[in-house]
Amino acid sequence: MTMTPEELLAGPRGRRLCLEWARRCEELSRGVEDEHPLITALVATDRAADPGTAAMLVAVERRWWLPGPLARVQARRAAHRAADTCPPSSTELAEVLERVSLQEPDSVQTLRALADTTACARYWQPPDGQDLSAALPELRGPLLRVAETILSSPAAAWWDSGTDRDAQWAQTFVEIGERPLFPERDVREVLDEWRAGVEPSEQWFRTWYDEHPGEDIGGSWWSIAGFELTSTTRAVPGGPPFGLWCVEDSMDPDPVLTQPVAIPAGARVLEIHGEADWVDLCRSHPLDVTWSRRCCWSQFTDWVGHWVIPDWRAVGLEWDAVHLTVSAWLSSAGRALDLGEDRASVIAGWDPDRTFWLCDVGPEDEVVEWRREQSGHSGGAEAWHRAT
Numbered sequence: 001m002t003m004t005p006e007e008l009l010a011g012p013r014g015r016r017l018c019l020e021w022a023r024r025c026e027e028l029s030r031g032v033e034d035e036h037p038l039i040t041a042l043v044a045t046d047r048a049a050d051p052g053t054a055a056m057l058v059a060v061e062r063r064w065w066l067p068g069p070l071a072r073v074q075a076r077r078a079a080h081r082a083a084d085t086c087p088p089s090s091t092e093l094a095e096v097l098e099r100v101s102l103q104e105p106d107s108v109q110t111l112r113a114l115a116d117t118t119a120c121a122r123y124w125q126p127p128d129g130q131d132l133s134a135a136l137p138e139l140r141g142p143l144l145r146v147a148e149t150i151l152s153s154p155a156a157a158w159w160d161s162g163t164d165r166d167a168q169w170a171q172t173f174v175e176i177g178e179r180p181l182f183p184e185r186d187v188r189e190v191l192d193e194w195r196a197g198v199e200p201s202e203q204w205f206r207t208w209y210d211e212h213p214g215e216d217i218g219g220s221w222w223s224i225a226g227f228e229l230t231s232t233t234r235a236v237p238g239g240p241p242f243g244l245w246c247v248e249d250s251m252d253p254d255p256v257l258t259q260p261v262a263i264p265a266g267a268r269v270l271e272i273h274g275e276a277d278w279v280d281l282c283r284s285h286p287l288d289v290t291w292s293r294r295c296c297w298s299q300f301t302d303w304v305g306h307w308v309i310p311d312w313r314a315v316g317l318e319w320d321a322v323h324l325t326v327s328a329w330l331s332s333a334g335r336a337l338d339l340g341e342d343r344a345s346v347i348a349g350w351d352p353d354r355t356f357w358l359c360d361v362g363p364e365d366e367v368v369e370w371r372r373e374q375s376g377h378s379g380g381a382e383a384w385h386r387a388t
Contacts, residue, residue: 016130016134025103093133105153110153126300222348224350229357256370260363267321269321278332287311
């Protein structure tokens with residue numbers, strides 16, 4: 001099944017990918033001394049959405065602190081100075097986007113665009129200026145042109161493929177608090193404990209809202225069963241695990257420990273290819289989490305009602321793992337997916353191509369450490385290199 005440009009633009013992550021690739025095409029096609037109208041417009045858009053908040057600029061500036069060609073840094077600083085003026089109108093932004101000279105991305109460029117798109121997925125706060133801009137009706141046509149360019153690349157051909165059973169890698173981040181690569185107890189115990197804690201958590205949030213009418217409090221923003229379960233991604237051909245690149249709400253961790261996972265023979269893997277699969281899963285095994293997700297998900301999606309996630313303990317009785325395809329993440333993550341009866345769900349805290357294991361799995365080989373290094377080519381872009 002091939003993803004269509006319309007499906008890519010259905011979700012905020014897909015639209016952001018198109019915006020990210022257009023920005024990169026502008027950088028590739030213009031000299032350092034040239035103006036960069038799209039970058040300038042996007043910086044101004046983010047500043048207008050939340051003036052003075054550096055976090056809103058992360059999609060454009062998130063790698064300033066990495067060593068790289070001075071010329072590229074200077075070009076982006078110039079864009080910041082130019083963006084001190086008023087942000088463009090939606091029509092002006094559409095015209096700027098339409099004028100960008102597009103290129104078909106190769107596999108490395110596609111991976112880096114996906115990495116930046118994933119890193120700025122933050123469902124615990126309102127959308128930033130670029131997410132808001134990408135959803136404007138005036139940008140539909142220009143973004144459709146970018147979507148067609150991206151999907152025509154062979155690098156996007158595998159995005160709807162299922163779990164790669166020949167190579168799955170678990171990972172853990174060292175500097176931000178290392179977690180075990182595999183649970184230190186039986187996975188059923190992990191799921192039972194998680195499930196037992198849902199109702200008390202919901203009650204706590206409900207009581208807080210009752211005692212603080214008209215106020216909000218941040219809570220859980222993910223739709224997975226916590227972070228103790230083993231999760232895996234495939235390996236990039238000739239490179240590191242895909243999960244090193246694509247991490248939602250990333251803080252650019254370095255180094256990262258990874259380990260290949262032994263996939264159980266005959267493992268039952270539920271594939272999430274898009275919205276319909278997630279909706280079916282939530283309807284089959286609904287778990288109400290309205291009070292804990294109320295603040296985060298409502299402010300990101302503007303949807304108000306009952307929030308539902310899958311009951312992962314119940315799902316684990318039928319399936320050994322659940323895999324989210326890249327296509328499903330691009331088209332459906334971060335959206336309020338309608339379940340009917342005033343209920344909705346959000347795919348959040350779940351990276352593209354990541355498989356969560358609901359059964360016991362273990363290592364197949366030794367731990368491998370990866371470190372991020374700056375490359376001398378491709379515009380000084382960073383890359384992962386095997387340290388052990």
